[in-house]
Amino acid sequence: MIKKSIIVFTAVFALYNLLLHWLSPETFIPQNIKQDNVIKVQEYIYSDLPKEKVILGSSLAAKLDKDMLAKSGFFNLAFRGQSVYDGLKIISKSNVTPKIIFIEINVLTRHPSITLEDLWFEPAVVQIKKALPALKERNQPVNNLLLAIQICLKSLREENNNVTIAEDEKTINKPKESQSQIVFENSYINKRIAEYQNLPNDSSMKILIASLKQDILNLESKGVKIVFFEMPMHPKICESPRLNAIREIIRLNFPREKYAHYPPVDCQAYKTRDGIHLASESVPIYTKFFINQSEEYQ
């Protein structure tokens, strides 16, 4: 019984790998935030995607439009729930060095939290994951099932309506929020605004900035260009003491004379969902601006 089970497993595993090689799905649907982050790490280490222009940051920068960035040759290594420092760790451990790195400054107060296994970066493991795509997180059977369901539903909807549903129409026609939900979300935004009135912890920031400086020095020694940018947030958070303090720390440690910086962000021009993350209608607008502005530094 055990032998037969192992034979069945081997057959199913081989078939699935062959299917993945044949189909080579470009898109994927992560099941959750953690998996999305792991997929990003694996894509960075194991895929042949272009990695000359890399974005590092938190869930704020992770919101940038994936397709628009991919068309322009960006690799978004911003992790939801994590920070710039996690992305820097990945880059330093891997053999892939970008030409230019865009660093989000909004959440520089968050310490790194990713646990990296040295095994992930071993050349043999890299080759195995490339040869056996079934072992990559993005190719989990459930991810591909969700992708297949999404494609089927989309084509069924388009068949029924006889039109292709444009992305902006989807945004305009989405169900409206109820009054009680609006009240709740406003109170949530107010809590966030209140949080941002607190200055960052001095000693903690010293440690983080020292580590950032060291990482940047190492990258610059390999010929990498560094550009700092800021994601739009709620106007009141944009003008908050915490964000002003972070800007000042960046100005002192990474002056504009020596480092490239995006121009100050106009927070009034964008909408956020919860005070800090861009709303879906503002994502393509800011992503377009981000890509256009990046041309100046390349």
Added chain:
Amino acid sequence: MLFNSYIYVCLVCLTFAFYYMPIFKKFQIHILIIASFIFYAYSQLTLLLLLTFSAFVNIITSYYISYGNRAYRKFYATLGVIINLGVLAFFKYSPLIAQTLFRQTDSIAEFLLSIPLPVGISFYTFQGISLMIDVYRSDKIAAYRDLVAPDLWVHAKKTMFFIVFFPQLVAGPVVKAHDFIPQISAKCFKDINWEAAFKSLIIGYFLKMVIADNIKEQTLYMSFPYFESQHSAVLIMMLFGYSMQIFSDFAGYSLIAIGTAHLFGYKLMTNFNFPYIASSFSEFWRRWHISLSSFLKEYLYIPLGGNRRGEARTYINLLITMFLGGLWHGAAWSYAVWGTFHGGALAVERFLKTYIKLPDNKFTIFFQSLFVFFSVTLFWLLFRLPEFSHAVKYVLSIAKNTSYQIRDEHKAIIGTVLLYSVPVWLYHWYYLHRDRLQFLQKYEYIAYGVLLFFILTNSGTPGEFIYFQF
């Protein structure tokens, strides 16, 4: 050390290799004890001392119960039980005592809050209690007389092994002395029950790595205050998902422990027997965490009088047993409330059964099972949200968030929870219809092959077993 980590697999493989080498045949128990120490010390090196201390207390007191002055047998047994309970109370319930009896700024409260919680303490202290009581009862139960070897060194070895055996050390099954110690003997490679080990390990790892570890990323949003912004349907689905998660996590762990024990020639008791098909609360407790419920029944409920002292006393005994059983799960009053809910449900069920006879047909059983499942699922909220006020807010949010927007990410939560619940329901459904589906047994290797495929390709990000916190 997690069961689904490379280091654990290496430990098991190395231990297995040495264990069955002919030159080490006389040292099999020593090898398992050393492996168990490594297993425990990996996560809590300093608290290995406590584990060893606990084992020594059990060795000495149980030896004295058997071979000491007979006039003091009860005294030694009582002392052994009190020390075990004392260790458990001190290390596990200090924070609860601090929060209940003292202000947080009091120095005694600060001290009590700083006491670390040793992993597995609820399990190995209970095993020590089982040993004390079984040895004490050996004058009335002949089968228990061999639990304590006359040679102190042999007894010390066997008891140490019984307490620290790594598959069940940190999250059970709770092993009783009279079930385990008689099994201790030299084991041969040819006697390994490979099929039983393979099946337990595959189903165990599937439930833990594929089901529990994936669902947990969706039930993350059950935390306060995130749940306050979710639609009622999402809240209900997450609660349902948590019910699947806790079963898969715990049953998975138990099966991995059972499968690993098989590799070394030891049989641990079945800990979960398809609990979500139960059509009554008493049946649920005969199917869920069987090792704990049978322990509580044998060492607490029956000594309290069980159902032998009249109806009113039976209900009180049920409430006490389940209250303490709930509190065993964690140092928070919400666990005691959870236990009391179950005790109350058992008592009410018992009372109603005396006066109401429901028709015994498929529909009645089906609706009863649904009722038990929904009640148990609702009670699990106290596990997920030990802060009682948060649990109340969650229920209130279900009632009032009916007009909230369901965003795409919420639909993803609902879809993913439903998808990962399917195998759990299939598992229960197959068990219910196993007589009619016997013809499928010859194809079960296909199922195990596919499960192994999903373990390798569809595991969630590793997380600790939920019951590690107990």
